[in-house]
Structure formats: C-alpha cells, structure tokens
Amino acid sequence: MSIEKFSLEKVLSVHRWTSTLFSFTMTRPAHFKFTAGQFARIGLKAGDDLVVRAYSIVSSPFDETLEFFSIVVPDGAFTSNLQHLQAGDELYLEKIPYGFLTLARYQLPLPQDLWLLGTGTGLAPFLSMLQDFETWHKYQQINLVYSVRTAAELAYAERIEEIAAVFGEGHQGFRFIPVITRDPHAPLHERLPALIGNGALEQAAGLALNPASSHVMLCGNPQMVEDTKEALKARGLTMNRRGEGNIAVENYW
Ligand SMILES: Cc1cc2nc3c(=O)[nH]c(=O)nc-3n(C[C@H](O)[C@H](O)[C@H](O)COP(=O)(O)OP(=O)(O)OC[C@H]3O[C@@H](n4cnc5c(N)ncnc54)[C@H](O)[C@@H]3O)c2cc1C
Incomplete structure (x- = not known):
C-alpha cells in the first residue's frame, strides 16, 4: 500500500460506549470531500506495515472534523490496536473517500x-x-x-x-x-x-x-x-x- 495515498491526521477525541464499542474524531484535511454514507480508509502502523480498514463516516459532510464509530474485535488485526487510541495520537487517512451507499x-x-x-x-x-x-x-x-x-x-x-x-x-x-x-x-x-x-x-x-x-x-x-x-x-x-x-x-x- 503506497503511503503517498494517505495523509496523517490527529485524533481529537475518543468516547468509549462499552468495552467493545467506541467513537473517535480526527482532523479533516481540506482535500477530503465526501458524500453522506461514504466510507474512509483508515490506516495504523504495525511495525513497518500499514494496516488499513474501511470505516463509514459518521460526521456530517459539513463538519470540520471526521467522526467514526468502531467495534473492537478481539484479536482483530486492526481494532486490537485501534482500541487503545487516545486524543493526540495519529492515524493515516486515505485521501479519497469511497462507497455507493448514498x-x-x-x-x-x-x-x-x-x-x-x-x-x-x-x-x-x-x-x-x-x-x-x-x-x-x-x-x-x-x-x-x-x-x-x-x-x-x-x-x-x-x-x-x-x-x-x-x-x-x-x-x-x-x-x-x-x-x-x-x-x-x-x-x-x-x-x-x-x-x-x-x-x-x-x-x-x-x-x-x-x-x-x-x-x-x-x-x-x-x-x-x-x-x-x-x-x-x-x-x-x-x-x-x-x-x-x-x-x-x-x-x-
Ligand atoms: C465499507 C465498510 C465500512 C465499514 N465501516 C465500519 C465502521 O464504521 N465501523 C466499524 O467498526 N467497522 C466498519 N467496517 C469493518 C472494518 O473495516 C473492520 O472489519 C473492523 O474494524 C475490524 O477490523 P479488524 O482487523 O480488527 O478485524 P477483521 O479481521 O477486519 O474482522 C474480523 C471479524 O470481526 C467481525 N467484524 C468486523 N467488523 C465488525 C463490525 N463493525 N461489527 C461487528 N463485527 C465485526 C467479523 O466477524 C470479521 O470477520 C467496515 C467495513 C466495510 C467493508
């Protein structure tokens, strides 16, 4: 996966609903335009590798920040790390959104x-x-x-x-x-x-x-x-x- 396809964004807040459900917000780069219902591809570094998963965007297309709602899958390659997310951490965000559930x-x-x-x-x-x-x-x-x-x-x-x-x-x-x-x-x-x-x-x-x-x-x-x-x-x-x-x-x- 080419890292140039991603921008590095800052986590602004994390809200934990239960031990296996949480939401987080992050900075939204000016180039990242999306239609309500689309998903983003978010990446986390695991050693030299970038592990990437699809995440539907919770936020309004008019919001200045991006919000996501996540499960924690025990032993999941992505969420077993993502669950420890804290404000101030950084995440990779693919520069373009995807999806046709609009x-x-x-x-x-x-x-x-x-x-x-x-x-x-x-x-x-x-x-x-x-x-x-x-x-x-x-x-x-x-x-x-x-x-x-x-x-x-x-x-x-x-x-x-x-x-x-x-x-x-x-x-x-x-x-x-x-x-x-x-x-x-x-x-x-x-x-x-x-x-x-x-x-x-x-x-x-x-x-x-x-x-x-x-x-x-x-x-x-x-x-x-x-x-x-x-x-x-x-x-x-x-x-x-x-x-x-x-x-x-x-x-x-
Ligand atoms: C288009 C699209 C949009 C998505 N949007 C979201 C989102 O907004 N929020 C989110 O939490 N996940 C979303 N997912 C799932 C997400 O991409 C990952 O699968 C999830 O983060 C788990 O990653 P993992 O590597 O820990 O486990 P994985 O190896 O990816 O998944 C392992 C197993 O966990 C279970 N699982 C995976 N995702 C979920 C889930 N969301 N709820 C319950 N069980 C699950 C399934 O049994 C799956 O086989 C989306 C997937 C797609 C294709």
Missing part, C-alpha cells in the same frame, strides 16, 4: 419514505445522512431502525434525538426505532427479517413498506443484510441497480 444512487421510485436499517456500527453511515439537510428535504418519513444486542450497545441514542431536532427541525416524519435482540422485554427484540415478516416493524413505523415509494438501506452484519434483503424481496421490493429499485446495501465483512 442517497444519490436513487432515481426511481421517487422518494417518499426512507428506511435506514443498521446493526451495531452499521449505524454510522446513517448518522451522516441524517446530518445532511437534503435527506430531510427529500423524504416525508424517515425511519431509523437500529438493531443491537443489549441496551448498553445502543450508542448514539441521545445524539440521534439531537440530530433530528437540529437537522430535521419542523419535520414531522422521523421515527427512531431501536431493536434490542437480547432483551425479551424490549418493545422490538426479534431480528430484522422476522420483524419485517410479521409486520412489527411497519407497525412501529406506522407505515407500510411500499415498492412504489420506499427507499431502504441496509448496513452492517452480512447475515442480517442477506436475510433482510430476502424478507424485503418477499414484500415486492427490489434491489437498487443503475438508479432503479428500492434496496441498497453495505456489508461490513
């Missing part, structure tokens, strides 16, 4: 309702989209569905309400729908494909999934993405290709 990919059906379905750190690109005024202008209803295992993993819950208040001021159609899969007492605790199959997700949103008007984005765990895709297809929704179709996805591994 609202620009949709032409048809015309936008009416947006469903953002993420597991764990798969929430990240949706936080960026919600910090873009255009998202709020385009859609009459926005459902953010965030599936985690335990309530402690529900990172960003307060920030989500703040973001909705600031970026979606006056917008009446935002629903934040948490799903807590290991808490049988949580209002929604089944896996996303089951919640689509039995209608509970639409009930929580107060809206039906509709092939003629719904844009649905899935991000995170590949098994969730695959199974949810199938559940949506069973409801008549189609994969988005060349601008047409309802479903867009991003797998994290």
